Amino acid sequence: MxxxxxxxxxxxxxxxxxxxxxxxxxxxxxxxxxxxxxxxxxxxxxxxxxxxxxxxxxxxxxxxxxxxxxxxxxxxxxxxxxxxxAAGGSLADQVKKHGGSLPESFVRRCTRSIVEGLRHIHEHGFVHCDVKLQNVLVFDNGKVKIADFGLAKEKGEKHGKCECRGTPLFMSPESVNDNEYEPPADIWALGCAVVEMATGKPAWDIRDGSSIWSLLVRIGVGEELPKIPEDLSEEGKDFLGKCFVKDPTKRWSAEMLLKHPFIKVDSISFDKVHEPLSPPSPSTHFDFPHWASTVTASLPSSPYSDEWPGWSCTPESRLRRLVTDKRPENWSELDGWMRVR
CATH class of the missing domain: 3.30.200.20 (Phosphorylase Kinase; domain 1)
Structure with a gap:
């Protein structure tokens, strides 16, 4: 090539x-x-x-x-x-471009496409494990597609007991409690993504100085659920209620969600978005804490640290960054084009 x-x-x-x-x-x-x-x-x-x-x-x-x-x-x-x-960057970029939230009509259309993608992934025996707005890309024809399968796995594939896989803000209760990453975990993360599209804020209300550990306790212990936006339609609220079910065996599947009124084909418009698209920026993480996608046995003490970029690394390197000032290597930006062969 x-x-x-x-x-x-x-x-x-x-x-x-x-x-x-x-x-x-x-x-x-x-x-x-x-x-x-x-x-x-x-x-x-x-x-x-x-x-x-x-x-x-x-x-x-x-x-x-x-x-x-x-x-x-x-x-x-x-x-x-x-x-x-993807000329339009990620859905995270689109949220920022539209002033911090997206119109519900656009949220419905995007959600429909994401659920269609998840159905395909799950039917073929895989779990994405990192569904979030940064990993859904927007094309200049208005279509959106799921991307970034670096953390994806086969259904039923087991991992280490202490492994934390994915992005904490989007983790499901069974992932926190039982290290279980199966299709229902993607549906929980989908619900978190829908909340961010509609509000521009994380599904979990967090404060400066909060630790990831405190968030994981809230996710895994007790009956607290992510906050459902008050301004969302009743159909939207009900859709999120089907995603935010603590028991993964009772959570709706992608196949079931496709029949929900919130995203049924005859209830939403699939017209192209006519506004100019912002320049792509795949590494954008909103203005929120940079809680990165990760496969690791260690977690930082605070989510408000710059030292956790949006790419996975090994437990060894993460531990080294916890106990030292060593930073990961940064690749410099290319000033021009480089011919490769």
Whole structure:
């Protein structure tokens, strides 16, 4: 494949996202396309994403993977995954662009697409494990698609007893209490995402100085549930009530939710969003605490720390950052294009 690494669309501790520009008349890539890259020796999550996207097959509600390769750039080996580019960035970007919340008609349409995507994922035997607005991308035709499958897993796949997987603000009670990450956990996270679309705020009311541990206790212990927006329609409130059920066996599935009046096809408009889209910014995390997606056996004491970027890393490296001042390596922004082969 002949391609040129174009402008940066975003970056994390272990991966970058850039525009792909076909080189030397290459017709391999549709336009536009993006490349997500990690250092080859630390590309486990990106390799997992490529594998799961390949096994999921095509869906109009899931980001399309265009292939992968390895490159040597300035003497360093990278693993690259090619994806279709979302001109509108993420739903998180759209919330900021619209002043902190989205119109309910748009929320309904976006939610319908996300649930369609989750049904496809669950029917094919997988769990996304990190559903949130930053991982739902918006295209210039107004469609939205689920992206970022680095933390995704097969249904029934077991993990370590002390592992924390995903983003704490979106974790389900069974994930906190029993380390259980199955399709119902995605539905709980979906509910949290709908609340953020409608209000621009997290589903859980948190204060400065709050610890992640206190949040996890609230999620896992007692009867407290995420706050359902008062301004949402009765259909919307009922939809969220079906997502926020403590018992995962009683929580509605994606298949069931598709029949709910809040997102039934005949009750919502699928017209294109006509307003200009903001520039993409895949790493945006609102103006809230940067509680990052993670697979780790350790958690920071406070959510209000800058040291937890939106990409996963190993328990060892997270522990090192807890007890020292060592910061992760930051890849510098490219000033121009670099030819790779």
């Amino acid at each position: 002949n391609w040129v690494r174009g402008d940066s669309l975003g970056h994390g501790t272990f991966a970058t996202v850039n525009i792909v520009v076909p080189a030397n008349g290459s017709t391999f890539f549709p336009s536009p396309a993006a490349v997500k890259s990690s250092l080859s020796h630390n590309a486990g999550l990106l390799e997992n994403e490529k594998e799961i996207l390949s096994r999921l097959g095509s869906s109009p509600h899931i980001i399309n993977c265009l292939g992968h390769d390895h490159t040597i750039e300035n003497g360093v080996e990278f693993y690259n995954v090619f994806l279709e580019q």
